[in-house]
Amino acid sequence: DAGVIQSPRHEVTEMGQEVTLRCKPISGHDYLFWYRQTMMRGLELLIYFNNNVPIDDSGMPEDRFSAKMPNASFSTLKIQPSEPRDSAVYFCASSLQRFSYNEQFFGPGTRLTVL
Amino acid sequence: GEDVEQSLFLSVREGDSSVINCTYTDSSSTYLYWYKQEPGAGLQLLTYIFSNMDMKQDQRLTVLLNKKDKHLSLRIADTQTGDSAIYFCAVDSNTGFQKLVFGTGTRLLVSP
Numbered sequence: 001d002a003g004v005i006q007s008p009r010h011e012v013t014e015m016g017q018e019v020t021l022r023c024k025p026i027s028g029h030d031y032l033f034w035y036r037q038t039m040m041r042g043l044e045l046l047i048y049f050n051n052n053v054p055i056d057d058s059g060m061p062e063d064r065f066s067a068k069m070p071n072a073s074f075s076t077l078k079i080q081p082s083e084p085r086d087s088a089v090y091f092c093a094s095s096l097q098r099f100s101y102n103e104q105f106f107g108p109g110t111r112l113t114v115l
Numbered sequence: 116g117e118d119v120e121q122s123l124f125l126s127v128r129e130g131d132s133s134v135i136n137c138t139y140t141d142s143s144s145t146y147l148y149w150y151k152q153e154p155g156a157g158l159q160l161l162t163y164i165f166s167n168m169d170m171k172q173d174q175r176l177t178v179l180l181n182k183k184d185k186h187l188s189l190r191i192a193d194t195q196t197g198d199s200a201i202y203f204c205a206v207d208s209n210t211g212f213q214k215l216v217f218g219t220g221t222r223l224l225v226s227p
Contacts, residue, residue: 042219042220043158043220048213048214056210095213101148102207102213102215103160103163104160106159108157109156109157
């Protein structure tokens with residue numbers, strides 16, 4: 001398996017523009033997570049899905065952020081309009097429900113820079 | 116909500132042992148984890164421990180759990196330069212199945 005795939009790996013955009021980040025989870029996994037990592041705030045959980053349904057979006061910073069999972073193999077995180085404070089590394093992770101330990105598999109991340 | 120705290124930085128010499136510490140607030144966590152993040156990459160599960168265990172050993176890694184003090188530690192024996200990375204402590208969340216609460220991360224720097 002190729003692991004969790006994220007695109008693009010790097011994104012530079014100007015303030016006010018729409019940004020869409022994409023994620024393909026590991027085949028067969030039923031949970032998908034979006035995280036944001038910054039020096040100031042560390043690793044923050046933004047939202048997670050179970051079987052394509054959003055379960056907890058309490059970490060989404062504000063209405064400018066939205067996430068969708070139209071099918072089991074694809075998810076997007078959209079920021080509209082983007083602001084310089086959104087600059088961060090965004091990770092997607094997936095996992096398989098099991099009745100034991102919970103291993104999340106992380107993608108390589110998308111480094112977003114908003115000028 | 117749950118809180119997981121770690122020291123930010125640790126520096127050791129190659130060949131020494133490294134000990135990374137973590138404290139957490141939620142005593143109901145079933146599993147506790149250590150994840151590793153290498154430069155430019157995502158996090159990767161390093162090891163985990165079940166809450167009814169005090170210790171788990173896996174090659175050069177030793178995990179110690181003190182439930183009374185809500186303290187978790189990761190010891191890396193014979194630390195190598197390739198161990199330089201950020202290490203995250205994480206615990207199961209009591210607010211969502213499959214949800215983890217991550218610590219702030221400890222950056223380990225191993226010098227030759």
